[in-house]
Amino acid sequence: MIKVGIVGATGYAGEELVRILMQHPQSEIINLTSQSYVGKSYNEIYQNFEGICNHKCEEEDIDKLSEEADVIFLALPHGIASKKVNPSILNNTKVIDLGADFRIKDVNVYEQWYNTEHFSPELLDQAVYGLCEIKRDQIKQSNLIANPGCYTTCSILSLYPLMKENLIDEDSIIVDAKSGVSGAGRALSLGIHYIECTESTKAYKIASHRHTPEIEQELSEAYQKDIKISFTPHLVPMNRGILATCYGKLKEQLSWEDVMDIYKKYYEKEQFIRLLNKGIYPETRWVKGSNYCDIGFSLDERTGRIIVIGAIDNLVKGAAGQAVQNMNILFGLEENTGLNQIPMFP
Numbered sequence: 001m002i003k004v005g006i007v008g009a010t011g012y013a014g015e016e017l018v019r020i021l022m023q024h025p026q027s028e029i030i031n032l033t034s035q036s037y038v039g040k041s042y043n044e045i046y047q048n049f050e051g052i053c054n055h056k057c058e059e060e061d062i063d064k065l066s067e068e069a070d071v072i073f074l075a076l077p078h079g080i081a082s083k084k085v086n087p088s089i090l091n092n093t094k095v096i097d098l099g100a101d102f103r104i105k106d107v108n109v110y111e112q113w114y115n116t117e118h119f120s121p122e123l124l125d126q127a128v129y130g131l132c133e134i135k136r137d138q139i140k141q142s143n144l145i146a147n148p149g150c151y152t153t154c155s156i157l158s159l160y161p162l163m164k165e166n167l168i169d170e171d172s173i174i175v176d177a178k179s180g181v182s183g184a185g186r187a188l189s190l191g192i193h194y195i196e197c198t199e200s201t202k203a204y205k206i207a208s209h210r211h212t213p214e215i216e217q218e219l220s221e222a223y224q225k226d227i228k229i230s231f232t233p234h235l236v237p238m239n240r241g242i243l244a245t246c247y248g249k250l251k252e253q254l255s256w257e258d259v260m261d262i263y264k265k266y267y268e269k270e271q272f273i274r275l276l277n278k279g280i281y282p283e284t285r286w287v288k289g290s291n292y293c294d295i296g297f298s299l300d301e302r303t304g305r306i307i308v309i310g311a312i313d314n315l316v317k318g319a320a321g322q323a324v325q326n327m328n329i330l331f332g333l334e335e336n337t338g339l340n341q342i343p344m345f346p
């Protein structure tokens with residue numbers, strides 16, 4: 001059994017990790033940490049775990065935990081992991097960070113977009129960006145995984161084949177994305193109070209969202225040239241889900257079937273990516289609770305643009321599910337171990 005510790009287990013991403021790992025046949029949760037709920041049973045915080053998980057939440061001691069756990073998941077607000085992770089922890093165990101601290105390779109870009117100091121820039125080189133379908137060979141070699149963000153997972157997977165094949169004009173990319181409210185986490189904040197966000201949809205952090213440099217970093221690597229994108233996130237009054245609608249101008253005329261062949265080249269064997277048939281487009285409700293990323297596209301002959309749409313569950317493929325997929329890769333398990341949840345509907 002893989003001994004697992006979860007630091008920040010009481011947030012939404014942490015809860016989803018517990019839900020998935022409790023059903024994972026090869027994992028044993030040995031430690032759940034919290035800041036506000038030390039001493040409380042997990043099922044008292046999240047009653048869905050009544051009779052299933054009564055671990056007591058502990059005060060975090062990551063150095064001690066690293067001596068006992070085979071892998072530690074960090075599900076903390078950004079800016080904390082870079083203070084906690086150090087070479088001695090990484091000598092003892094593997095770390096999968098669900099936050100942003102080790103995703104951006106250029107520390108200046110991180111500090112500028114996150115408006116905070118990075119406390120362990122020397123570890124950035126050894127961290128691997130854990131987008132499983134694209135980086136699995138590097139993930140296998142690493143002991144520090146930067147689990148991608150939710151908007152970014154959906155946007156990068158949707159555009160990656162086109163960028164890799166150099167098919168889009170690099171100045172033309174627009175990602176217009178929507179998120180459910182759980183994307184904002186469990187901590188209280190005015191914008192996510194029921195009355196403030198229900199029955200309304202809004203764009204936010206326009207031309208300034210922190211996932212912009214993360215998407216640019218990974219698409220630039222695929223394209224082998226620095227690109228810039230316009231990225232606009234929206235808050236939608238639903239619990240879970242990301243829908244990313246991505247636009248780009250095609251460099252050459254292609255048929256729908258040509259484009260599908262390109263997507264199949266990269267994703268046909270990927271069990272968590274579902275390429276949808278012509279005329280069928282992703283919806284968040286069809287991936288809810290699962291680790292799937294659904295992708296569909298259309299060609300607009302009038303404008304020469306391709307429009308690719310991706311959908312994921314922000315808490316699963318966008319966070320905990322992908323983190324467990326990374327754990328499976330790190331430990332040489334089948335990638336879908338513990339991750340075969342069928343999307344829940346309604």
Ligand SMILES: NC(=O)C1=CN([C@@H]2O[C@H](COP(=O)(O)OP(=O)(O)OC[C@H]3O[C@@H](n4cnc5c(N)ncnc54)[C@H](OP(=O)(O)O)[C@@H]3O)[C@@H](O)[C@H]2O)C=CC1
Nearest residue numbers: 008010011012013034035036075076099183185186187319
């Ligand atoms: N929500 C989502 O859809 C996604 C989230 N992520 C990332 O995952 C991470 C966690 O997000 P999420 O679960 O939504 O956030 P939450 O706010 O729901 O949870 C945060 C967790 O961190 C703990 N925590 C908060 N501050 C501190 C601190 N100063 N020291 C130690 N522990 C602390 C909280 O403990 P306590 O409850 O005891 O206060 C809680 O367990 C973030 O980096 C987020 O960006 C990534 C992709 C998607």
Ligand SMILES: CC(=O)N[C@@H](CCC(=O)OP(=O)(O)O)C(=O)O
Nearest residue numbers: 098099100149150179180183184
């Ligand atoms: C709806 C909502 O507020 N979403 C969050 C998503 C960020 C997130 O989850 O952070 P990661 O970088 O770790 O993915 C936001 O826009 O800040």
